[in-house]
Amino acid sequence: MRERKIQGQAPPASQPSASSPLIAPAADETVNDSLRPTRLMDMIGQRAVADRLRVALEACRIRGEPLPHILFDGPPGLGKTTFATVLHHELGVELAMTSGPALDKKGDVMPFLTNAIEGSILFIDEIHRLPKSVEEFIYPVMEDFRVDVVLGEGISARTLNLPLKKFTIIGATTRSGMLSSPLRDRFHMHEHLEFYDIADLARIVTINAAKLKTTITQEAALELAHRSRGTPRLANARLRWVRDFATARYDGVVTVEIAREALEMQEIDREALDKQDRRYLEGLIQVFHGGPAGVEALAATLAISVDTLADEVEPFLLRSQFIIRTPRGRCATPKAYEHLGIRLPKKRPASDGQDNLFGHF
Ligand code: ADP
Numbered sequence: 001m002r003e004r005k006i007q008g009q010a011p012p013a014s015q016p017s018a019s020s021p022l023i024a025p026a027a028d029e030t031v032n033d034s035l036r037p038t039r040l041m042d043m044i045g046q047r048a049v050a051d052r053l054r055v056a057l058e059a060c061r062i063r064g065e066p067l068p069h070i071l072f073d074g075p076p077g078l079g080k081t082t083f084a085t086v087l088h089h090e091l092g093v094e095l096a097m098t099s100g101p102a103l104d105k106k107g108d109v110m111p112f113l114t115n116a117i118e119g120s121i122l123f124i125d126e127i128h129r130l131p132k133s134v135e136e137f138i139y140p141v142m143e144d145f146r147v148d149v150v151l152g153e154g155i156s157a158r159t160l161n162l163p164l165k166k167f168t169i170i171g172a173t174t175r176s177g178m179l180s181s182p183l184r185d186r187f188h189m190h191e192h193l194e195f196y197d198i199a200d201l202a203r204i205v206t207i208n209a210a211k212l213k214t215t216i217t218q219e220a221a222l223e224l225a226h227r228s229r230g231t232p233r234l235a236n237a238r239l240r241w242v243r244d245f246a247t248a249r250y251d252g253v254v255t256v257e258i259a260r261e262a263l264e265m266q267e268i269d270r271e272a273l274d275k276q277d278r279r280y281l282e283g284l285i286q287v288f289h290g291g292p293a294g295v296e297a298l299a300a301t302l303a304i305s306v307d308t309l310a311d312e313v314e315p316f317l318l319r320s321q322f323i324i325r326t327p328r329g330r331c332a333t334p335k336a337y338e339h340l341g342i343r344l345p346k347k348r349p350a351s352d353g354q355d356n357l358f359g360h361f
Contacts, residue, residue, distance in 0.1 A: 034211060035208045035236050036085060037082060037086060038085070039086060039089060039090065040053060040054060040057070040086050040087075043079070043083070044196070044200050044204050044207070044232075045196045045197070046078075046193055046194070046196075049083070049191045049193065052189065052191065053070075053191075056070075056189060057090055060091075061091075065166070066118070066166045066168045067121070067168040068168070068187075068188035068189055069168055069169045070087075070168070070187060070190075070191060071127070071171045071172075071173070071176070071179075071184065071187035071189070071191065072170070072171070072172045072173070072191050072193060073172070073173045073174070073192050074174070074193030074194065075174055075195070075231070075311065075312070075315040075316070076231075076233070076311060076312060077231040077234060078195065078196070078231060078232065078233075079193055080193060081097075081125065081172060082232075083191070083193075084097075084121065084123040084172070087121060093121055094117055094120040094121070095120070095121045095123060096112055096115070096116070096122050096123070097125070098123070098124055099124060099125040099126045099129070100127050100130040101126060101129045103124070103130060103134050104131060106134055106137045109134055109137065110147075110149075113164055114164070116165055118167070119166070120167045121167065121168045122167060122168070122169050123170045123171075124169060124170070124171050124172070125172045126174070127171035127183070128173045128174075128175045128178040128179050132180075135180065138169070141169075142169060143186060145163065145164045145165070145166050145167075146162060147161075148161055174311045175310070195229070195315075195316070195319055196231070196232060197230070198225045198226060199225075201224075201225035201228050201230070202218075202221045202224070202225040204232050204235050205228075205235050205238075205239050206221045208236055208239055209243070212243060214239075214243045214246075214252070215252070215253045215254065216239075216254040216259075217253075217254065217255050217256060220242070220254045220255055220256045220258070220259040223256050223259045224238050224242060224259055224263075226270070226272060227268050227269075227270070227272040228272060229272045230316065230319065238268070242254050242258065242259050242262040242263065245258065245261070245262035245265070246258050246262070249261075271320065271339055272320075273322075276304070276313060277322075278340065279302055280304075280309070280313050280317065281322060281323070282340060283298060283301050283302050284323065284330060285332050285336065285340065285342055286342075287301050290331060290332040290336075290337070290345075291323075291326075291332055292326055292328035292330065292331050293329045293330050293331075295310060295314070295329075295330065298330065314330070317336075320335075321333055322335055322336040
């Protein structure tokens with residue numbers, strides 16, 4: 001079983017050439033992530049997704065066939081890559097990893113297709129950023145495990161129909177809405193990952209503290225879970241920080257008081273919002289009078305990319321009801337005003353002459 005996660009190093013001859021952009025999503029973390037579970041039974045939460053994957057694994061083991069193509073979607077850090085690596089471990093098959101933006105042209109994807117062995121997995125992160133030409137190129141791959149290669153140019157050009165080994169494509173996206181329907185429909189399983197609840201995050205923190213040989217109280221694990229925005233990747237990052245803080249300033253044991261002190265130093269508040277989230281809410285309330293405001297206008301005002309706002313900031317603010325999304329744009333909720341200690345206006349000015357959504361306050 002091999003896992004091809006190559007970045008900045010020449011792959012062996014049988015693998016894609018050094019010039020092909022073979023990269024690992026979140027490469028540093030993917031390669032060295034000692035906290036990443038390797039078996040399905042070690043995955044915490046996402047029970048419905050794990051159950052369906054268990055069925056797919058069992059069926060493909062019984063039939064001796066590759067896994068169906070699977071699409072994972074959901075905000076960053078919820079386990080899309082982890083599920084792909086878990087499936088590769090469960091089946092004991094080879095895993096190659098790349099990402100949509102790295103596959104700039106057909107030639108970039110070709111080595112992955114021709115090197116894929118029977119039953120192996122090709123993981124494509126950020127698949128919504130695959131260029132249209134590459135996307136269309138892989139349609140016959142996903143359907144019939146063949147690829148059409150054009151040889152020569154002009155009138156002497158001819159198309160070679162190259163058969164491929166049967167393998168699995170696992171796609172991951174933070175923006176399933178940006179995926180074209182022909183591509184989406186070629187995935188046999190669509191799995192949406194939800195934010196994690198506090199109990200599951202606290203379990204992840206406790207298990208990972210043990211892996212990091214750190215003593216943490218149950219109360220401190222719950223505190224970290226509360227401040228991790230429903231996201232395991234953030235829970236792990238908070239845990240590592242709190243552990244460093246406890247080691248540098250105290251005796252290394254993480255108590256709830258130490259956890260709070262460490263997180264306050266990172267400016268992560270009791271609602272799990274960080275500086276960027278608060279800037280977003282302040283901008284929406286103070287510059288746009290609480291909204292409605294379009295994401296482009298907000299991004300320009302805050303000097304943050306639209307992608308960062310849409311992928312990393314807004315999903316949690318929406319889920320925790322600090323903002324709502326309307327056809328006319330984003331609006332801050334009374335909870336956002338209260339959290340920032342800003343007084344609710346009696347009647348907010350409606351820039352477009354219509355009553356705004358919170359006109360009653
Ligand atoms: P994504 O690909 O969705 O951005 P990852 O799969 O890289 O997210 O997950 C980030 C980290 O969170 C992983 O390295 C892993 O340690 C942890 N993690 C994710 N999902 C789970 C889970 N269900 N149980 C335990 N840890 C998880």
